[in-house]
Amino acid sequence: MNFEDFRGHDAVGLAERVARRDVSPDELLDAVLARMDAVNGRLNAVIATYEAEARAAIKAGLPDGPLKGVPYPIKDISVHMAGKPTGAGSRLFRDLVVENDSAIVAAYRxxxxxxxxxxNTPEFGIATVTEPVANGATLNPWNEAVTPGGSSGGASAAVAAGIVPAAHGSDGGGSIRTPxxxxxxxxLKPSRGRVSLSPAGEGWGGLSVQHALTRSVRDSATLLDIACQPQPGDPYWLEPPARPFASEVRRDPGRLQIGFTTDALIWGELFPENVKAVRDAARLCEALGHHVEEARPDVDFQQMALHANTAVSSATAANLENEAARRGAPIREDEVETLTWQIYQTGLGFSGVQVAQAIQHLHALSRRLAAFFERYDILLLATNGKPPQPKGSIDMNAADLSDYAERLYSFIPNTQPFNVGGQPAMSVPLAWTDDGLPIGVQFVARGGAEALLFRLAGQLERAQPWFHKVPAL
Structure with missing residues (x-):
């Protein structure tokens, strides 16, 4: 199977070809590995390859599932593949191996x-770029001088480069939507509780969720159908949909009430290209028959970010303290990156009362955010505050990190609030800069309303297709 033929299909399309016996799973894996040989040395998107195990699984007979035979990579954090290390982008966990698959990995199989x-992923998924000391930087296939984003930067680069049509990712503050x-x-970042993190409890106090990055909407919907199975003991969960998400993609969303804003919610102002992308998307939605007007949730998003960072810092500190207890020795400063160490020390400094108060504030702010969706079906806004930024511009190991929060939130001012609120949110590739860099536009719905987002996404995909837009790597 040649590369152009391979890249001309999404994951669902490749699975259909396998079902018709037009191509075999081994041939699809051959195509993936050939593309990796061609481009991964430049991009550093895939950091570990398990060809022997993949061939053995094919030889043993793959289950007759909806994506039978399609090669698929797992982000190296949060979830586990049995017998394989889960490094979390860190030297500290380079050799961490568990015996069993996480629930989502078992569902994929x-x-x-x-x-x-x-x-690839940044250390502990903390950064919105993917430049870990442990594995090296991942570069953007559209322009190797800029970041592919993070923390699912390896996944996004692999998909954009044509190594695979879809890849697993996770999102604790924008880590699917930003890349x-x-x-x-x-x-698409699913609602809180849509995808189980079993056997783990929760990520970052409930901020982090699992899903995927894809080129087509139907691939995302199909992968969410596969993954959205609650597991015993989940601290919170949503019932699987009455109708498959994949069936929603072709359904008419009806006339939606859409509020849009060109604001940067947490910090700074949007770049002009990002403002234009939002306004163009608003006009497109209006042309599709939706009611569109300017509106912004009445929430103090800077306070929300402060309290969310308390939750993230304390969770990071807890994870590192757990590792220190497991090995019987404290974590040393030289074992982790500079920003990680600072977050670790900050987290250790919070009292239990302070963490509980932060969670109480987040719950109160989440209710204010949820009230917006009593009036509007959709909130439309920029995904990122800027186009893809130069490699090294958000450095976790800079000598001076005093302005790190400002640089972080000026790049991603609009994603973390919906991890806090638990709403589903999607970044849709509707715009490009004059020099050819992608700009995503974000659409958010009330908690549990992924079906509505998939209906709207399918409509946008038909009205302004993007599948054919690929980097000339």
Whole structure:
């Protein structure tokens, strides 16, 4: 199977070809590995390859699931592949191996996916760029001088470069949506509780969720159908949909009430290209028959970010303290990156009362955010505050990190609030800069309303297709 033929299909399309026996799973894996040989040395998107295990799974007979035979990589954080290390982008956990698959990985296997490798991520998923000391920087296929985003930067670069049509990702503050925007992909963050983190409890106090980055909307919907199975003991969960998400993509969303804003919610102002992308998307939605007007949730988003950072810092400190207890020795400063160490020390400094108060504030602010969706079906706004930024511009190991929060939130001012509120949110590749860099536009719905987002996304995909837009790597 030649590369152009391979890249001309999404994951659902490739699975259909496998079902018709037009191509075999081994041939699809051959195509993936050939593309990796061609481009991964430049991009550093895939950091571990398990060809022997993938071939063995194919030989043993793949389950007759909806994506049978399609190669698929797992992000190297949060979830585990049995017998393989989960490094979390860190030197500290380079050799961490568990015996069993996480629930989402087991679901992927039952769906017939061929799990062949791991994609790069910043240390502990903290940064919105993907430049870990442990594995090196991942570059953007659209322009190797800029970031593919983070923390699912390896996944986004692998999909944009044509290594795979879709890849697993996770999102604790924008980590699916930010790289989707940077790489011209579709990236949906599900509602809190939609995808189980079993056997783990929760990520970052409930901020982090699992899903995927894809080129097509139907791939995202199909992958969410595969993954959205609650597990015993989940601290919170949503019932699987009455109708498959994949069936929603072709359904008419009806006339939606859409509020849009060109504000940067947490910090700074949007770049002009990002403002234009939002306004163009608003006009497109209006042309599709939706009611569109300017509106912004009545929430103090800077306070929300402060309290969310308390939750993230304390959770990071807890994870590192757990590792110190496991090995019987404290974590040393030289074992982690500079920003991680600072977050660790900050987290250790919070009292239990302060963490509980932060969670109480987040719950109160989440209720104010949820009230917006009593009036509007959709909030439309920029995914990122800027186009993809130069490699090294957000450095976790800078000598001076005093302005790190400002640089971080000026790049991603609009994603973290919906991790806090638990709403589903998607970045849709509807715009490009004059020099050819992608810009995603974000659409948010009330908690549990992924079906509505998939209906709208399908409508946008038909009205302004993007699948054919690929980097000339």
């Amino acid at each position: 039952r769906a017939g996916l061929v799990l062949f490798g791991k994609t 989707a925007s940077c790489c011209g992909l579709f990236g």
